[in-house]
Amino acid sequence: MTKSFDELIAKLDGCPLKKVSVAVAQDAPVLEAVKVAKERNIADAILVGNEAQIREIAADIGMDLSGYEIINEEDITEAARIAVSLVHEGKADMYMKGSIDTKGFLKSVLDKEVGLRTGKPLSHVCVFDVEGIDHLLFLSDVAFIPYPTLEDKASIIHNTVEICHACGIPNPKVAPLAAVEVVNPKMPVTLEAAELTKMNEEGKITGCVVDGPLSLDLAICPEAAQHKAGATDRKIVGDADVLLFPDIHAGNLVYKAMVHTANMVNGNLLTGTKAPVILTSRSDSVDVKVNSLALGAVVADFMKKAN
Amino acid sequence: MTKSFDELIAKLDGCPLKKVSVAVAQDAPVLEAVKVAKERNIADAILVGNEAQIREIAADIGMDLSGYEIINEEDITEAARIAVSLVHEGKADMYMKGSIDTKGFLKSVLDKEVGLRTGKPLSHVCVFDVEGIDHLLFLSDVAFIPYPTLEDKASIIHNTVEICHACGIPNPKVAPLAAVEVVNPKMPVTLEAAELTKMNEEGKITGCVVDGPLSLDLAICPEAAQHKAGATDRKIVGDADVLLFPDIHAGNLVYKAMVHTANMVNGNLLTGTKAPVILTSRSDSVDVKVNSLALGAVVADFMKKAN
Numbered sequence: 162m163t164k165s166f167d168e169l170i171a172k173l174d175g176c177p178l179k180k181v182s183v184a185v186a187q188d189a190p191v192l193e194a195v196k197v198a199k200e201r202n203i204a205d206a207i208l209v210g211n212e213a214q215i216r217e218i219a220a221d222i223g224m225d226l227s228g229y230e231i232i233n234e235e236d237i238t239e240a241a242r243i244a245v246s247l248v249h250e251g252k253a254d255m256y257m258k259g260s261i262d263t264k265g266f267l268k269s270v271l272d273k274e275v276g277l278r279t280g281k282p283l284s285h286v287c288v289f290d291v292e293g294i295d296h297l298l299f300l301s302d303v304a305f306i307p308y309p310t311l312e313d314k315a316s317i318i319h320n321t322v323e324i325c326h327a328c329g330i331p332n333p334k335v336a337p338l339a340a341v342e343v344v345n346p347k348m349p350v351t352l353e354a355a356e357l358t359k360m361n362e363e364g365k366i367t368g369c370v371v372d373g374p375l376s377l378d379l380a381i382c383p384e385a386a387q388h389k390a391g392a393t394d395r396k397i398v399g400d401a402d403v404l405l406f407p408d409i410h411a412g413n414l415v416y417k418a419m420v421h422t423a424n425m426v427n428g429n430l431l432t433g434t435k436a437p438v439i440l441t442s443r444s445d446s447v448d449v450k451v452n453s454l455a456l457g458a459v460v461a462d463f464m465k466k467a468n
Numbered sequence: 469m470t471k472s473f474d475e476l477i478a479k480l481d482g483c484p485l486k487k488v489s490v491a492v493a494q495d496a497p498v499l500e501a502v503k504v505a506k507e508r509n510i511a512d513a514i515l516v517g518n519e520a521q522i523r524e525i526a527a528d529i530g531m532d533l534s535g536y537e538i539i540n541e542e543d544i545t546e547a548a549r550i551a552v553s554l555v556h557e558g559k560a561d562m563y564m565k566g567s568i569d570t571k572g573f574l575k576s577v578l579d580k581e582v583g584l585r586t587g588k589p590l591s592h593v594c595v596f597d598v599e600g601i602d603h604l605l606f607l608s609d610v611a612f613i614p615y616p617t618l619e620d621k622a623s624i625i626h627n628t629v630e631i632c633h634a635c636g637i638p639n640p641k642v643a644p645l646a647a648v649e650v651v652n653p654k655m656p657v658t659l660e661a662a663e664l665t666k667m668n669e670e671g672k673i674t675g676c677v678v679d680g681p682l683s684l685d686l687a688i689c690p691e692a693a694q695h696k697a698g699a700t701d702r703k704i705v706g707d708a709d710v711l712l713f714p715d716i717h718a719g720n721l722v723y724k725a726m727v728h729t730a731n732m733v734n735g736n737l738l739t740g741t742k743a744p745v746i747l748t749s750r751s752d753s754v755d756v757k758v759n760s761l762a763l764g765a766v767v768a769d770f771m772k773k774a775n
Contacts, residue, residue, distance in 0.1 A: 307655060385728070411717045418726055
């Protein structure tokens with residue numbers, strides 16, 4: 162069980178150093194994260210973009226570019242296409258968004274020739290290291306799928322569970338969340354949560370233990386779970402690894418509450434792709450970007466060993 | 469502007485001491501909160517319930533009952549009816565749930581003869597004192613209305629704004645939240661948020677400034693709001709007082725994330741009633757119950773002065 166980002170980074174010791182391909186790399190916070198990731202032996206990088214601008218930013222932030230491969234391509238769309246194809250061809254292990262809008266970046270990820278499609282739906286996972294909780298929490302989906310159907314939710318679980326396995330959690334506990342912990346026919350979310358639990362029991366969702374609907378306190382707080390009557394027959398008793406959200410509003414608002422009211426740091430990835438995709442946003446700190454690179458490197462290593 | 473629960477409690481200095489009527493008072497955590505509230509000059513109490521059990525619990529927790537009015541009624545439903553009627557008749561200023569289930573308690577609140585109906589929809593407000601934010605945050609609805617319609621949301625705003633006014637915030641900023649800060653026709657929540665904003669501009673929702681849809685970072689984090697392009701034409705720039713949630717799942721999950729991942733303390737009330745109703749749950753700490761009594765006392769004082 163991996164308990165923190167420091168432990169996650171420690172897992173990379175002894176693995177071959179992974180390489181991230183950065184699309185449109187002329188972006189100060191992204192280059193700073195790439196620099197820190199190299200200093201901490203998390204990942205090396207190939208920088209694709211406007212070389213003059215990359216060199217200018219690197220000079221500003223005191224980054225020595227001598228050890229990096231740089232591919233000069235001033236056109237943004239073309240730079241992304243080159244950067245993603247390096248991952249597609251196995252010359253890099255993961256793919257990262259630089260100074261390009263999300264739409265253009267995703268287009269490169271989904272490119273049929275040089276992209277990272279698997280045919281599976283994509284989803285987003287956000288990993289938090291919460292003080293007082295002795296393991297990492299995997300939140301999904303807080304950023305990508307607006308209103309997931311039951312089928313989408315099964316895919317989100319599948320994608321997220323794979324990330325858990327990569328992080329050394331062989332049989333993660335998955336909590337489909339709601340405001341309540343009992344099925345209420347007037348709340349469709351609780352019916353879907355019960356259905357996902359049944360699909361897990363029937364072997365249609367594997368590699369994890371699903372137990373829902375669950376309220377957040379019963380999912381992550383052992384005292385609360387033990388306190389409530391009836392919680393004894395639950396498979397999750399305050400020890401959930403994965404928090405599955407009803408929709409993007411609930412997920413995104415919880416994620417931002419954790420970041421903006423409690424200053425919690427996370428790392429996040431786009432999943433369901435052939436290789437890890439790092440799609441941090443402009444407002445994410447360097448720490449978040451570095452954590453995301455560490456998560457990506459751990460997942461890339463796991464994928465390599467599985468193939 | 470009231471910045472914290474300590475300031476809220478300080479507002480009660482010089483006001484006549486308020487009195488809470490407790491339904492089915494034989495409940496240790498509730499009696500403990502009542503005891504602390506009296507010690508801190510927040511409120512006095514009338515205890516309605518099984519007197520023998522009340523005395524037993526009081527002895528256990530070292531509570532001196534000599535200053536309290538106790539009404540012995542062993543039947544739970546009848547005890548609630550007596551307790552609520554004391555508020556209805558003006559003999560007490562607010563109403564609190566003891567050892568009675570929520571359904572039975574609400575039945576007494578809504579009793580046509582002796583209850584606290586106003587004809588307005590009820591809603592729930594949860595008030596947080598967040599470190600790093602220089603004012604109280606009012607969250608609604610995280611516990612009562614499952615899927616609020618547009619009309620319900622206008623009522624929630626109305627109820628919550630009244631609580632803000634009582635707390636010394638004359639023109640609170642209300643943020644109808646979503647995962648995004650722009651209207652997206654595929655996300656009904658964003659359309660409703662825009663409609664509420666329009667209703668406020670047209671004078672249909674008064675006493676506050678409404679600006680939505682807003683993502684949580686733009687609502688409560690001034691740096692994030694200033695960082696994003698276009699945020700300059702917004703009425704809320706990281707300084708929201710009221711957070712309006714899309715539905716109970718989003719609201720309840722955020723509320724529990726703040727409590728269970730960040731150990732934040734809150735106080736909460738049922739609103740839209742003739743007098744403040746304190747409906748804390750079993751899992752709420754004594755601090756939360758005391759804060760709720762303080763909030764109730766401040767609101768009761770405001771209602772008295774307004775009538």
